[in-house]
Amino acid sequence: MSSLSHAHHHQEQCPQCPTETVYDPPARVYEDYFHPQVVQIVHHVEVVRRHHCVPVPCHIYTYSSRDEYCPPFPQARK
Numbered sequence: 001m002s003s004l005s006h007a008h009h010h011q012e013q014c015p016q017c018p019t020e021t022v023y024d025p026p027a028r029v030y031e032d033y034f035h036p037q038v039v040q041i042v043h044h045v046e047v048v049r050r051h052h053c054v055p056v057p058c059h060i061y062t063y064s065s066r067d068e069y070c071p072p073f074p075q076a077r078k
Contacts, residue, residue: 013019
């Protein structure tokens with residue numbers, strides 16, 4: 001018997017072998033649709049005011065005074 005006739009032979013109805021129905025799990029086919037979604041991105045900026053001390057020369061003059069008394073005549077050396 002050829003394989004074709006053998007297969008045909010098994011396809012005939014037999015009263016002792018009732019027809020069964022077997023269901024495969026469903027096959028899924030995906031159709032993807034893309035839609036724009038607004039996403040707000042917040043960029044926080046912190047302003048830092050930095051204060052720096054910068055040396056600036058400021059010249060200050062002080063003075064003092066004193067009185068000095070000299071003898072009226074220089075003493076002669078002996």
